[in-house]
Amino acid sequence: MNSIKITNNDDLQRALKIRKEVFVKEQKVPEDIEVDEFDILNGACSHVLLTVDQEAVGTGRVRLVEHYGKLQRVAILQSYRKHGFGKVIILKLEELASELGATKVKLDAQVHAIGFYEKLGYEVQSDVFQDAGIDHVLMVKSL
Structure with a gap:
């Protein structure tokens, strides 16, 4: 398992594919509101990609909003849920939020x-x- 900050367009596309699977197909979120102006490299958001054996299985993003790190678009492919991967993504996003100040x-x-996030503070x-x-x-959580 590897959780990385996305630094290239190929990995960003892999993350967007996960989000499309989870949010658009599974949860029926309209695609035109799921992808937005923050889904670019080197923009206001830092994006994370979680891989297992080189397969992209999870993602999330964070941006600075009113002095908070705002975590968004956290998604894990259905077959990889309940293995602790969500926690790995959240911890990485919190680390990136801290780096943003x-x-x-x-x-x-x-x-x-709610229960998942409460366990993380x-x-x-x-x-x-x-x-x-x-x-x-x-x-909300204090870092």
Whole structure:
């Protein structure tokens, strides 16, 4: 298993393919809102790719928003879930957020994932809201 900051377009495309599989195909998020202006190299976001035996299986991104590292688009291919890979991605994103100068991180968690994030030290900070037709809550953690 290897978790890396994406530095080339090939790896970015591998990450986008994972997100398309998880968010667009599996969760029915419209593709035109899943990919946005932050999905470029050397832009406002740092992207992460997780590989297992050279196969791309997970991804996420982080950007600095109002002094927070905002974690977004965390996705693991369905057949690789429940093996601790999500935690590896979150820890890498937190590391990158810290490098950007953030002392806190936040994310919009899908409601079904609240327990996962709580185990990693995140706390719910909002009521349930809809994003792309899916229930979410805002969660925050100090680094």
